[in-house]
Amino acid sequence: MITHPDQHQAASQSTPPPPLLEVKNLTTEFSTYAGTLRAVDGVSLSLSPGEVFGVVGESGSGKSVTALSIMGLIRRPGRIVSGSVQLRDHGDLLTKSHADMRKIRGDLISMIFQEPMTSLNPVFRVGWQIAEALRLHRNMTKPEAAEQAVELLDRVGIGSPRQRAREFPHQLSGGMRQRVMIAMAMACAPSLLLADEPTTALDVTVQAQILDLMIQLKDRDGAAILLITHDMGVIAEMAQKVAVMYAGVVMEEAAVGDLFDNPMHPYTQGLLDSIPHGTSRGKALKAIPGIVPNLLHLPTGCRYRDRCPAAHAPCARAEPPLHQMSGTTHRVRCWLHHPEPPK
């Protein structure tokens, strides 16, 4: 079993706590028949304990692949080609053996997936599926783990948990299944939760309940959450920091308030414009004109330029770096905001 880093001690110090998770230059490729595509191309992220870090972006921008790379769940034909994923007190996850990663997954880092309908195994009772995590990581006996699973079901707000634990996934509603997924992910009180569009498949009222539940559990266990979503409203309500991804790279990163008050990247502006004002959770992004580029045939220079209303000469010459605006934590990948665009 792996010991959990003590978040409370770190939080009480006056100097900013060291990041819980520090992803640097993560690059993940997939070999396909048509060629090798970079689904994630040099992504860097940093999460503090107790923080909710949002990741938004259109479909195919590399959000899920980023999360799966952190989990060490990229499988053939995918491959992490470079970068590092530092978990506090545990070093670089990318250099860990399979056996070590197995001990970390589900214990220190958990993941919740988008599809509650298919993410639970249809032939095992939900209580068993939750208990499995406890038996793997906490060396509990079967009855102990089963009892704990009932408790977890109760904690995620499932009524008559003892009876529900004996049911199969198809006997539960989508919202309940996602609660089961959360119970499973939270079973070992992980310090990091990767939530990949946890509410996209649910209807609006259930979405709100699930998000509230995640916050509640996060506060209880002091976990950090990497929250992947299409939904700017969800980001506004849940996250403290946000990264906007496009075609495998981070286009803009800022504190949530800064991003909404002062979106700098034309892509971010496009994403924000495409939701009606005053909106909250539940509104999916309306499409920005044009389509997400084929990762095998990215435009030269800035990868957003063929869809960008503000595209100008420098954009074709070189890819802009992720530039940190002076005096802030706001970072943006756009020549408009760079002091020295290429001539």
Next chain:
Amino acid sequence: MRGYLLKRLAQTIPVLFGISVLVFSMLHLAPGDPADLLLGSESTPESVAQLRQEMGLDRPLPVQYAAWAGRIVQGDFGRSTVLNREVLPEILKRFKNTLVLTSGALVFAIVFGIGIGILAAVYHQTLFDSVAMLIALAGLSMPTFFTGIVAILIFAMGLQILPSAGMYPARGGDFFDLLRHLLLPAITLGAVSAAILARMTRSAMLEVIQQDYVRTARAKGVGEHRIVWVHALRNASITIVTVLGMQIGYLLGGSVITEAVFSWPGLGQMMVRAIQARDYPMVQGGVLLIAVSFVFINLAVDLIYAWLDPRIRYS
């Protein structure tokens, strides 16, 4: 589960009734009058009429059916017109031998078919996978009589390590003699099923491994070994059992050829002789027994299926 069991049991009743009607009408649909046939060349119109009356053939068909079915239910399958012995003990003895052969073939098919299928999926796109699937394809396209004859040529006549015919040595033998005699016919009979099972198991496993819930299990920290043998196999077994059920039927039917090639004293061989001799009670009894065992095998498969898949059990 009990509700499902009762429902499924109730469903077998009309099927069994249908089978019995078909088997009964065999006698009347087949060309030639049974009484005529029985009397052979010595028949006169009067003797035929008398025998027809004795056999009840002059009564209306439903009455005849009811009488026949009543006797069947009591275990009276009539007497063989050729052997002049009770049909039931005779076919049961032969059926037991066929079951020995089919079970041997089934064990072979399960162990090798499912085992190789799982390994091929685990070692997907490796040399093992390619070679195993090539062999399976070859096994699939080889007719049983050919496999059987080749097996006899190599192991019985060439290497002389295994017997080529019968169930026991002429002087009688023990269980190990039976196993030695069983080996070649069981493998011959089971080869095609093993090949089919290997391919279906492999594809079922490959499909299951792609599923979201397997990713969830990995995210939980479950190891690959447990992923394959617990999370994936349990789901794939739903497909595997379906295929297996069909294969048991195929094995029972396919045993006729294997029994002929290896002179195995089974039901199939006896049925062929009974048909040639127009021994109707024997044919009827044999067909009835095979058909009824099909029904119950299907029932067993469905129950296992429901036990494996809670979506059926609780619906």
